[in-house]
Amino acid sequence: MGEHGIALTINGERREGRLEARRTLADFLREDCELTGTHLGCEHGVCGACTVVLDGDAVRSCLLFAVQADGAEVVTIEGLAGPDGALSTVQEAFRAEHGLQCGFCTPGFVVTVTQLLSENPTPTDDEIREGISGNLCRCTGYQGIVKAVRRAAEAGR
Amino acid sequence: MTATQPPGTTHSAGRFVGQSVTRREDPRLLTGHGRYVDDVVVQGMLHAAFVRSDLARGRITRLEVEAARRHPGVHAVLTAADLNADAGSLQPTMFQGATPPSPCAPVRLLADGDVRFVGDPVAIVIATSRYVAEDACELVEVDYEALEPIVDPEVALTETERLVHPELGSNVAMSVPTPPDPELDAIFESAAHVVHETFQQHRHTCVPMEARGVVASYEPSSGELDIWLSTQNPHEARQVCSRLTGVPAHKVRVRAADVGGGFGQKYFLQRDEQIVVAAARRTGRAVKWIEDRRENLIAATHARADRIAIDVAVDPEGRLLAARLDHLEDCGAYPLGGTGGVGPFVAMLFPGPYRIGRMGFVSSAVWTNTCGRGAYRGPWMLETVAREQMVDVVARAIGMDPLEVRRRNVVAATELPFTTAMGMELDHVTPAETLEQAVEIIGYDAFRAEQRRAFEDEGRLLGIGIGLYVEPTSMGSGSLGVETATVRVQPGGTVTVMLGTGSHGQGVETTMAQVVAEHLGVELDDVVVVQGDTATAPFGAGTGGSRTAVVAGGATREASLKVREKVVEIAAHLLEAAPEDLEVVDGQVSVRGTPSKGVPLTEVARVAYNDPAELPPGVAPSLEATVSYQAPPITWSNACHVCTIEVDPGTGLVAILRYVVSEDCGVMINPMIVEGQIAGGVVQGIGGVLYEHLIYDENGTPLTTTFLDYLLPTASEVPEIEYGHIETRSPTPGGHKGMGEGGAIGSPPAVFNAVADALALRGATVAEQPLTPTRVLDALADA
Numbered sequence: 001m002g003e004h005g006i007a008l009t010i011n012g013e014r015r016e017g018r019l020e021a022r023r024t025l026a027d028f029l030r031e032d033c034e035l036t037g038t039h040l041g042c043e044h045g046v047c048g049a050c051t052v053v054l055d056g057d058a059v060r061s062c063l064l065f066a067v068q069a070d071g072a073e074v075v076t077i078e079g080l081a082g083p084d085g086a087l088s089t090v091q092e093a094f095r096a097e098h099g100l101q102c103g104f105c106t107p108g109f110v111v112t113v114t115q116l117l118s119e120n121p122t123p124t125d126d127e128i129r130e131g132i133s134g135n136l137c138r139c140t141g142y143q144g145i146v147k148a149v150r151r152a153a154e155a156g157r
Numbered sequence: 158m159t160a161t162q163p164p165g166t167t168h169s170a171g172r173f174v175g176q177s178v179t180r181r182e183d184p185r186l187l188t189g190h191g192r193y194v195d196d197v198v199v200q201g202m203l204h205a206a207f208v209r210s211d212l213a214r215g216r217i218t219r220l221e222v223e224a225a226r227r228h229p230g231v232h233a234v235l236t237a238a239d240l241n242a243d244a245g246s247l248q249p250t251m252f253q254g255a256t257p258p259s260p261c262a263p264v265r266l267l268a269d270g271d272v273r274f275v276g277d278p279v280a281i282v283i284a285t286s287r288y289v290a291e292d293a294c295e296l297v298e299v300d301y302e303a304l305e306p307i308v309d310p311e312v313a314l315t316e317t318e319r320l321v322h323p324e325l326g327s328n329v330a331m332s333v334p335t336p337p338d339p340e341l342d343a344i345f346e347s348a349a350h351v352v353h354e355t356f357q358q359h360r361h362t363c364v365p366m367e368a369r370g371v372v373a374s375y376e377p378s379s380g381e382l383d384i385w386l387s388t389q390n391p392h393e394a395r396q397v398c399s400r401l402t403g404v405p406a407h408k409v410r411v412r413a414a415d416v417g418g419g420f421g422q423k424y425f426l427q428r429d430e431q432i433v434v435a436a437a438r439r440t441g442r443a444v445k446w447i448e449d450r451r452e453n454l455i456a457a458t459h460a461r462a463d464r465i466a467i468d469v470a471v472d473p474e475g476r477l478l479a480a481r482l483d484h485l486e487d488c489g490a491y492p493l494g495g496t497g498g499v500g501p502f503v504a505m506l507f508p509g510p511y512r513i514g515r516m517g518f519v520s521s522a523v524w525t526n527t528c529g530r531g532a533y534r535g536p537w538m539l540e541t542v543a544r545e546q547m548v549d550v551v552a553r554a555i556g557m558d559p560l561e562v563r564r565r566n567v568v569a570a571t572e573l574p575f576t577t578a579m580g581m582e583l584d585h586v587t588p589a590e591t592l593e594q595a596v597e598i599i600g601y602d603a604f605r606a607e608q609r610r611a612f613e614d615e616g617r618l619l620g621i622g623i624g625l626y627v628e629p630t631s632m633g634s635g636s637l638g639v640e641t642a643t644v645r646v647q648p649g650g651t652v653t654v655m656l657g658t659g660s661h662g663q664g665v666e667t668t669m670a671q672v673v674a675e676h677l678g679v680e681l682d683d684v685v686v687v688q689g690d691t692a693t694a695p696f697g698a699g700t701g702g703s704r705t706a707v708v709a710g711g712a713t714r715e716a717s718l719k720v721r722e723k724v725v726e727i728a729a730h731l732l733e734a735a736p737e738d739l740e741v742v743d744g745q746v747s748v749r750g751t752p753s754k755g756v757p758l759t760e761v762a763r764v765a766y767n768d769p770a771e772l773p774p775g776v777a778p779s780l781e782a783t784v785s786y787q788a789p790p791i792t793w794s795n796a797c798h799v800c801t802i803e804v805d806p807g808t809g810l811v812a813i814l815r816y817v818v819s820e821d822c823g824v825m826i827n828p829m830i831v832e833g834q835i836a837g838g839v840v841q842g843i844g845g846v847l848y849e850h851l852i853y854d855e856n857g858t859p860l861t862t863t864f865l866d867y868l869l870p871t872a873s874e875v876p877e878i879e880y881g882h883i884e885t886r887s888p889t890p891g892g893h894k895g896m897g898e899g900g901a902i903g904s905p906p907a908v909f910n911a912v913a914d915a916l917a918l919r920g921a922t923v924a925e926q927p928l929t930p931t932r933v934l935d936a937l938a939d940a
Contacts, residue, residue, distance in 0.1 A: 022288065036196035037189015039417070041366045042450040046864035049366060077189035091187040095179050098833045102662030103186030104367040104417030110187060133871040136864070138366050138418050139662045140833060141840030142872040 006070040010035070011079030021067055026050045028066035029076060037077035037107045041136065048135030051108040052076045058115040077107035080114060090114045090152045099148035101139030109135050113149050121156055123149070173671040173681055174891070177829035180667040192414040194370035194387045195447045202372065203232050205433055205446040206290035208280040208297045209456065210272035213306035213526040213857025214321070217270055217279070217299060225282060225296040230289035233440050234297065236280045237269035240435050245400040249425045249494035250393060251635060253400075259498035260330035260522050262491045262529065263322050266432055272301065273321055273490040274526050275859055276456035281432055283444055306526035306857035310462070310487035313523035321490055321524035330488055331498040331522040341517045344479040348470035352554045356546055357925040360462040360487070361849040363533045364869060365661075367417020368453040369427065373434045374443030375404075382409045384434060388426070389419045389659040390699025395691045397426040402438040413689040416661035420841070421532030422458050423661065424701040425494045429456065454867055455859045458496075458531025459851050462487035465503070465543045469551055475562045477511055477551070479578075482518035482543070491529035498522045502537035508577040509544050510588030510627045510795065511566040516578045526857045532701070534838060534901035541626040545906035546913070549622070553917055559910065560601060563592060563625055583793060586627050587821045587883050591797040594881040595623070595819035599799045612918045618804040619814075620915025624907035627795040630895025631707035633788040640704075641695035642712035644673060644720050645781035648766040650744065650759030652677060652684045654716070657697015658709050659689055663834065663897060665705055668826045669713050672891065676717035677724075678741030679758060695783065703895025704788070706826055711890045712786035719782035727761050730773035792887045794894035796820035798839070798903035800876075802911040806919075806937055809930030811847055811912055813874075818903070819881035822896035828882070831896055836878050838900020844870040845901075846908040850927050916940070
């Protein structure tokens with residue numbers, strides 16, 4: 001099977017790769033770039049665990065081929081904390097509000113919420129629930145997650 | 158919502174136990190640095206994919222794998238002919254005795270000669286990447302002679318020609334008859350009311366966000382089998398893998414790092430993972446298999462599929478005199494060890510918190526050509542579903558409010574200890590108190606008034622439902638009743654506790670550190686919990702069955718106290734003080750009331766390891782203790798769920814308005830985590846009653862194979878949960894009770910009853926689930 005060269009920026013670092021056209025962005029990130037924080041929960045675009053930011057939009061990396069990200073700026077969960085490991089406002093809020101249990105869906109939620117708050121820094125409760133309704137969590141019943149978004153929005157004011 | 162503390166409730170918090178400390182697991186999980194099984198890379202690792210049956214029942218007439226074997230990048234294609242003959246027992250350890258505790262299917266490693274459900278693994282392909290492995294799966298040719306499957310459990314009960322497992326000679330996996338009981342018959346004959354209903358609980362399941370996965374490698378020169386596994390129970394997996402492969406257990410290492418949810422599905426080692434382990438052993442290579450979501454939804458165990466017919470005899474005052482149950486369980490083709498055949502447990506627990514006078518039951522479990530039954534958060538929760546839904550049916554039948562029926566039947570504090578009609582002794586429980594607390598928080602009477610007004614003035618359908626239960630947590634039978642903790646003060650004075658737990662979201666690294674810090678007398682940050690690795694952890698039965706707080710917590714507490722005793726003994730010698738005058742606080746041993754006279758734990762540790770000549774006479778060096786704790790047969794916890802809903806009579810949609818849980822799990826180690834566990838269970842129950850349904854067509858083909866078909870609740874569907882806590886110590890060392898499963902036990906009947914209550918305004922009834930818009934509209938149309 002033929003291979004294609006791509007070059008993109010991931011978390012501020014330039015990365016290059018040669019890969020089959022069918023290779024998903026998620027597999028490229030996880031296996032080729034060893035950024036395993038991006039998780040695969042369904043591989044058909046429903047659960048949102050694989051959410052990353054691509055050129056300013058939150059996207060499902062399981063539904064994109066890596067070649068589609070050629071030339072793009074990608075931010076993954078690994079790109080959100082400070083260089084010293086300090087948690088971001090959103091990450092800190094998830095911790096304070098017990099917005100995670102097993103942690104598997106968490107990277108997708110954190111990326112989604114970070115993007116949501118950058119677009120709408122003062123969401124209403126309905127906007128919060130709508131904004132995270134494309135991500136599935138099986139542990140928390142969304143209780144701590146909704147509170148975490150509220151807390152992060154408050155902290156960002 | 159913060160924890161509600163109505164007057165009269167108690168809350169005992171220690172310095173660490175009882176505090177909502179944030180979790181130490183979180184920073185790594187929040188930044189993408191958790192380590193789940195799919196993140197594990199082993200040198201030279203190959204990737205596996207399964208060829209699975211797309212027929213529910215059929216004979217394999219041809220299986221051709223040569224084209225797949227020749228495909229570039231394919232290392233091996235293995236079938237039953239390659240793997241099955243060398244396999245040892247595939248059954249869990251609890252099945253190794255003379256009499257298996259539940260239906261025992263004739264499980265094979267790979268399908269051999271025939272297939273028995275859609276998803277039955279027929280071959281495993283091992284290749285350089287998952288992409289190549291799946292390409293090669295397409296090249297495996299399987300021809301079948303299709304046979305008419307058994308899909309309906311009612312048909313399975315009577316069908317004697319078509320058999321799911323021909324070698325067993327029957328589709329009935331287990332049958333529990335009831336002996337004649339003239340006294341029970343007499344109660345029914347003379348009762349003022351006899352109320353009957355049949356409930357169907359539909360098939361739905363755990364659905365952890367991380368599906369199953371394993372990386373297994375076998376090193377022929379050392380004879381060591383090294384396994385990374387997404388599991389709740391590493392030691393059980395090690396035992397199974399040893400029997401399966403013949404590699405002695407001390408050369409099998411099973412490790413679970415971070416585990417992305419389990420809910421029961423990852424408690425016992427399943428067949429698919431066993432195939433991967435056997436393939437690694439045979440090929441001498443490292444093999445990774447990560448289950449995809451379709452596989453998870455069709456082959457990773459299903460749950461809950463039951464039918465239960467109930468008769469209840471009731472006196473004129475609404476007292477429940479007696480009950481008869483007729484239960485039918487669908488255990489699929491290959492139920493996962495220990496989880497089929499729940500009927501006797503359902504009957505045993507059916508009286509719950511009530512003074513039901515006498516009980517009779519019959520129960521059958523049947524094989525069908527469907528995915529096997531597995532544990533799901535409260536595997537026998539049908540007892541609460543059946544009882545609580547029946548209480549509401551009784552209430553409507555005799556014209557009494559369901560809350561009043563419960564008040565007239567619930568066991569009061571003054572009656573404890575109370576022995577139920579099935580011989581269960583209840584004690585240290587508060588069902589009546591949680592009932593009252595929950596209805597007070599939700600404002601039951603005011604809601605009833607508003608419900609009447611909204612219906613009469615506007616035709617709106619509001620409803621309220623209650624789910625009240627007592628739960629037998631931490632059941633102390635067999636290996637489940639025991640955990641062992643090793644608490645070690647390291648030479649530098651920091652503390653490691655090693656446990657046989659398998660945390661998969663419960664925050665065990667945090668809660669067990671709280672227990673150590675509390676009882677050893679050190680700072681929380683100075684304690685690290687090590688678990689999930691058979692090479693380091695003492696033997697234990699993993700995390701499941703609402704048992705970690707009680708059993709692992711009991712062992713951790715006792716081991717901490719034992720180490721503390723030695724710390725005090727050494728410190729007393731160093732300080733020339735009497736041991737009974739010393740206290741240990743925040744890593745400092747000092748004379749009570751004279752903090753200046755003391756010695757830090759770091760110094761005690763230094764002496765214990767590096768300067769044994771300074772030790773008191775007769776005291777051995779090192780500073781650690783290993784304690785095994787045996788839990789009582791049952792540690793009861795209890796809770797009451799109340800929710801209010803509104804049914805849209807135009808669309809059939811159900812909206813949950815408020816949701817209240819009042820619970821008593823004894824001494825809470827971490828209230829934040831307690832509420833988190835409850836919330837997760839509640840929302841699984843909401844999803845189960847309203848949305849989630851694993852559907853088979855009449856050919857046994859699963860129709861719900863993606864998250865577009867199998868609907869999990871999202872943040873848009875769930876209410877904000879309100880909590881009330883009542884704390885009654887259990888008679889275990891820490892006073893804790895199990896609470897991991899309860900949320901998923903109390904919520905289904907609360908939601909179901911609320912919808913039924915709303916529909917009853919229009920004279921409509923429901924007895925089957927899920928309560929989809931279509932079912933709700935049909936019920937309203939039929940009224």
